[in-house]
Amino acid sequence: MKAEIISIGTEILLGQILNTNQQWLSQKLAGIGIGVYFHSTIGDNPERLANAIKTGLERSDIVITTGGLGPTVDDITLETIAGALSLGLRLGKRQAHIPEGAKVIENRLGTAPGFIVDKGGKLLIALPGPPRELNPMFERTVAPLLRKRFGSEGILKIRTIRMTGLGEEAVDRKVKDLLESPPPLTVGIYAKPALVELKIMAKAKNDKQAKTLIDRADAKITARLGKYIFGRDSETLEGAVGSGLLLSRRTLAVAESCTGGLIASRITDVxxxxxxxxxxxxxxxxxxKIKLLGVRPGTLDKFGAVSRQTAMEMAENVRTAAGSDIGLSVTGIAGPSGATKGKPVGLVYIAFAGEKGCYCSEFRFRGEREVVKFKTSQAALDLLRVSL
Amino acid sequence: MKAEIISIGTEILLGQILNTNQQWLSQKLAGIGIGVYFHSTIGDNPERLANAIKTGLERSDIVITTGGLGPTVDDITLETIAGALSLGLRLGKRQAHIPEGAKVIENRLGTAPGFIVDKGGKLLIALPGPPRELNPMFERTVAPLLRKRFGSEGILKIRTIRMTGLGEEAVDRKVKDLLESPPPLTVGIYAKPALVELKIMAKAKNDKQAKTLIDRADAKITARLGKYIFGRDSETLEGAVGSGLLLSRRTLAVAESCTGGLIASRITDVxxxxxxxxxxxxxxxxxxKIKLLGVRPGTLDKFGAVSRQTAMEMAENVRTAAGSDIGLSVTGIAGPSGATKGKPVGLVYIAFAGEKGCYCSEFRFRGEREVVKFKTSQAALDLLRVSL
Structure with a gap:
């Protein structure tokens, strides 16, 4: 069962609007077990749109269009679709036109209804562009119809395994065999700064079978990369740290320099x-550092603000000041300026002070200021997670 | 001059990634005066990708592909493009392959270089998928080349006016006439939490003519909404605050409660x-609050942590502790829990302490925890900006 999504609107091609409908619809269709093979965006041009619709109905079983259904002169979807399918227009409710033989999709939050045309076993589904109109129309009318018609063909289930502390290439090497898994199980790798995700996808008859396949792959990945995994799906690193602190009934204080509050802000997002x-x-x-954190002037003089010694004093002293179980500190050079001889941009010290004493790790991060800040916060939160 | 953008990656078709490259590239191309006629997304499938590239080079003058250039087995762009154009591969720097006759686009932030192939006067430009790699490669190498080659055909210039402190509907009412401007000047309105943007677009023969049109609309908008405008284009609120502090040669200290470090983190992003x-x-x-910020226990007892009185003591005392010119504080309830009788989630006090004394404003924000945090940081930074 092949689906494709055609977004309509010159404003998208001009970059004035971020097209979020394609992602939203793709996720929903994947959940029903329908694969999306093409996304495309066409401007408010009848000829190019008619071509796209004809091509879509040749190569796909389901074509979903979004946008262009409103009352303005730019809105050409209705007539173009009717023309492309050689259908007349009939007057529906509220003076809205729809193609002959089409099923109307009610729009409770906007003026233009959507519609579904069944053309020789293929479906053309036209929805309005604004997400707040499109989303409920899809959920209420389109999803049940697709589920009923194609739902017996199985589902696609996805689980994301989230890691930090190991680079994309190293993760790739560890799970190369899984990345080459044949269907119905596929594993993909996605990397962002200081974050690697493995997405396990399983096609199966039903949810239970898909879960069994995914659990098996998850167990293999966990056996090889367990210590780098901080969560699954929507779980965050700061959430994992929070759960660890709650479980161990410990409290935390943080002393930051180069991250400028980012670590505390992420922790308090939870x-x-x-x-x-x-x-x-x-x-x-x-x-x-001297007045509020009690770092000794001698330490700053002798070793500098960006040093193992300063980081450790910061961690110990913020722990004492707050009366918390754990003190965490970072000091480093986020850049672009601030580098000195022997201390390049990206040099970072992270220290952890707990009941058993204090230790410090040195890191060298690459990237622009905000990237160094983020990587530092990832490393600090992960150090905290592992220690709990 | 027709361009099209082909995004490559099954993860996009599955809805796992939001495709932001299409919007970003479309804006950039519009800025050079190159119209984008198609966006499309193809999975990691050589046959469908080869078809898309061939179709693209038939109907468009410039085809830009994004993604699929990495070292993993999913990354099929390189060989598919070479195959579709009947070109061999040659070994470039750092063991990377590129098609014969292609110009390499250096990638300073990732492993895979991009490349440009000139095929019978048409350009195929292959860029990597991650925005942090793609964006600088486009700016540094692709944009100058396109400007040199196609820059004479007229341009589209865009300026974004960025505001906070006034809602979308209120902004809409103030500039309704401008929002209905006929071409060659168009104005659009875009809203996010605690941020409204007006995009002024002008089509003209050259940069100077476009600038004149835009300046005229900008002046009208500024006359009506000036005090809410914190910046234009890529200018940020935290950047505006930083410029104001530098210009007035003043220093800042911040005491945060509900924002949990977000304000400091945004300030130190600059x-x-x-x-x-x-x-x-x-x-x-x-x-x-008592030990580190010297808030009086009596104040907390009598008025509570979320109160005008506590906010003002926090602002004054952090100013004193840091020996800075300005002390800024926030205290509030970010939610979802923490509300008490008379103090709902979203209640926030922001206080400013300076050489002339201290004042405090009360806000009531709506939204989830992270939205309340962000709105609070916007309001606090804007209060700082206006005061400078």
Missing amino acids: PGSSKYFRLGIIAYSNDA | PGSSKYFRLGIIAYSNDA
């Missing part, structure tokens, strides 16, 4: 973080 | 912020 997060100090200046 | 940012204290617990 609902309920006030149960374990006590205090954050962002000591950007040496003066603040 | 390169050079160490010149004016001294200290941030994230006092999540009452204990930290």
Whole structure:
């Protein structure tokens, strides 16, 4: 069962609108077990749109169009589709025209209804462009229809395994055999700065069978990469840290320099973080490091603000100041300026102080200022996660 | 001059990735005066990709592909393009292959280079998928080449006016006449949480004529909405705050509660912020507010942590602790829990302490935890911007 999505609107081709409908519809269709083979976007041009619709109905079983159904002169979808399928137009409710023989999809949040045309066993489904109209129309009318008609052909289930602390190429090497899995199980690898995701996808008759296939692949991946995995699907690293702190009933304080509050902000993105997060100090200046964090001037003089010694004093002292179980600190050079001899941009020290003492790790990150900040926050949160 | 963009990757068709490259490239091409006529997305399938490339080179003058250039087995772009154009592969720098006769586009932030093939006067431009690699490669290498080759056919110039502190509907009412401007000048409105953008677009023979048209509309918008405008195009609110602090030679310290470090993190996203940012204290617990920020226990008892009085003590005391010119504070309830009688989720106090004294504003924000955090940071930074 092949589907394709055609988005209509010159504003998309001009880059004025980010097309989120393609992603949303693709996820929904995957969930029903319908594969999407093409996305395309066409401007408000009848000839190019008619071509796209004809091509779509030749190569796909389901063609979904989005946009161009409104009342303005730019909105050409209705007539173009009718023309491309050699159908007349009839007057529906509220003065809206729809092609002869089409089933109307009610639009409760906008003026233009959608419609479904069944043409020789192939479906053309026209939906409006605004997501807040399209989404409920798809959920209420289109999804049940597709499920009923094609639902017996199975489903596609996806699980994402999320890791940090190991690069894409190293992960790739560890799971090369899985990345080459033949259908119905496929595994894909996706990398962002300081984050690698493995997506396990299984096509199966039903949810249970798909889950069994996915669990088996997940177990293999976990056996090889377990210590780098911080979560699955929508689980975040800061959420994992929060769960670890809650479970071990420990509290946290953070002293930041180069991350400038990013670590504390991520920790406090988690609902309920006030149960374990006590205090954050962002000591950007040496003066603040001395006055607020009690770093000894001698340490700063001898080793510098970006040093193992300063990081450890920051972690120990923020722990003491907050009266928390754990003190975490980072100091480094986010760039673009600030590098000195022997201390390049991207040099970062992360220290952890707990009941058993204090330790510090050195990192060298690459990238622009915000990337170094983010990578540092990932490494610090992961160090915290592993220690819990 | 017709261009089209082909995105490559099964993960996009599965809805696992939001395709932002199409919008970004479309905006950039529009800025050079090159019209984009088609967007399409193809999975990691050599046959369908080869067809798309052949069709693209028949109907368009410029075909830009994104994605599929990496070293993994999914990455099929390189060989498929070479095959579709009947070109051999040659070994370039760093063991990377590129098609014979292609010009290499250096990738400083990733492993896979891009390339440009000139085939009978038509251009095929292959770029990697990750935006952080694609964007600088386009700006540095592709844009200058396209401008040189096609720049004489007229241009589309876009300026974005960025505002906060006023809702979309209120902005809409103030510039309704401009939103209905006929070509060659068009104005569009786009809204996100605590951010409204007006995009002014002008088509003209050259940059100067387009600039004149845009300047005229900008002046009208500024006359009506000036105090809400914090920047244009890529200017950020935190950047505007930074410029204001640098210009007035003032230093800043921040005391945060519900934003949990987000304000400090945004301020320190700006390169050079160490010149004016001294200290941030994230006092999540009452204990930290008392010990680190010197908030009086009596104030917390009588008025609560989320109160005008606590906010003002936080702002004044963080200013004193840091020895900075300005102290900024926020305290509020980000949710989902934490609401009490008379103090709902979204209630926020923002206080500003400077040489002339201290004042505080009350806000009531709607949305989920992260939205409330972001809206609070927008309001706090904007209060700072306006005060400078």
